[in-house]
Amino acid sequence: MKITVKLFAGFRDNRFKVAEQDVPEAATVSDILTALDISGPELGVALINGRHVPPEHVLVDGETLSLFPKVGGG
Template sequence: MKITVKLFAIFRNDRFKIEDRDYPNETTVGDVLTSLDIDGPELGVALINGRHVTKETVVTEGQTLALFPKVGGG
């Protein structure tokens, strides 16, 4: 299945900003992180369609997954 992955802040270094990528069915957010060589604890926020999800969340065909390291400001 195809999903769109968006990366932000230092996750973009040596990777990409946005990419359509192929994954098998039942792929989780954690599986996507592994495929990108991002360690679980580095993850700050994962959003699918603007909603917070966890590493265990299963991604489905056509969804957009946005991945952020731990960031803050204000």
């Protein structure tokens, strides 16, 4: 199945901004993070079609996954 993955802020470093990806059936957000070498603690927010989802969310064909890192500052 195909999904669109959008990366934001530091997640784009040495990766991409937007890419269409082929993923296996029953793939989760966590599986995508692993494939992109992004650790769970780095993830700030994951959105599917603009709605917040947990890393355990099972992806569906045609969805758009947006990944945002945690934001630090002071």
